[in-house]
Amino acid sequence: MSHAFSPGHRAPDVDLRNAVPADADDVAHLLAELGYPCDLDDASERISAILANERQALVLARRDGAVCGLVALDFMYYLPLGTTTCRVTALVVMPDAQGMGIGRHLLKEAERRARGGGAARIELTSGTQRTEAHAFYRACGYKDSSVRFVKQLGS
Numbered sequence: 001m002s003h004a005f006s007p008g009h010r011a012p013d014v015d016l017r018n019a020v021p022a023d024a025d026d027v028a029h030l031l032a033e034l035g036y037p038c039d040l041d042d043a044s045e046r047i048s049a050i051l052a053n054e055r056q057a058l059v060l061a062r063r064d065g066a067v068c069g070l071v072a073l074d075f076m077y078y079l080p081l082g083t084t085t086c087r088v089t090a091l092v093v094m095p096d097a098q099g100m101g102i103g104r105h106l107l108k109e110a111e112r113r114a115r116g117g118g119a120a121r122i123e124l125t126s127g128t129q130r131t132e133a134h135a136f137y138r139a140c141g142y143k144d145s146s147v148r149f150v151k152q153l154g155s
Contacts (some may be wrong), residue, residue: 002061004146007107009020012101013040013063013064014061014062014063014100014105015062016059016060016061016062016105016106016109017059017060017062018057018059018060019050019051019058019059020047020048020051020058020059021044021047021048021051022035023047023060023067024040024043024044024047025039025040025043026060027043027046027047027058027060027064027070028040028042028043030067030069030092030094031043031090031092033092033094033095034090034092035127036090038039042107048089050072053076054077055075055140056072056073056074057072057073057113058070058071058072058073059071059072059073059110059113060110061093061102061106062103063097063100064112068093068094068097068102069088069091069092069093069094069097069103069106070091070092070106071088071091071107071109071110072088072089072090073086073087073088073089073092073093073108073110073113073114074086074087074089075087075114075117075119081120081121083119083120083121083122084117084118084120084124085112085121085122086113086114086117086118086119086120086121086122087122087123087124088107088110088122088123088124089124090112090122091103091106091107091124093106104140107140110122118139124137124142125148144152
């Protein structure tokens, strides 16, 4: 599967556009594929929350008219560097569309939007179990940077 990481591999016939509430079904399906299941109403609320926040973006990739991937972005002020950072909060491509350059195309769009939004850097986190994703990110020029610690907050 090394073709998935080939720098010259392009995403043929893929168009990118901002998500709208009518995309809730596709977004729910993609989030479930990523391991974060949600129903149609949840997906619709999440899309609406992103659309209402000028510091967030949700971009869908379509191939042959069907949604096959997404990338979500969050722009935040990063105190240690005194600048804006863009965080990729979700990136997923449907299994039957992987290896076609769609993930790379989505990351390039994320980087383009990050620069356009004044971000000095772009970052992402990935679960320790996602070793194939880690290889993909490294092949796209991302470097291991830090360890992330998470604590769930109860009610």
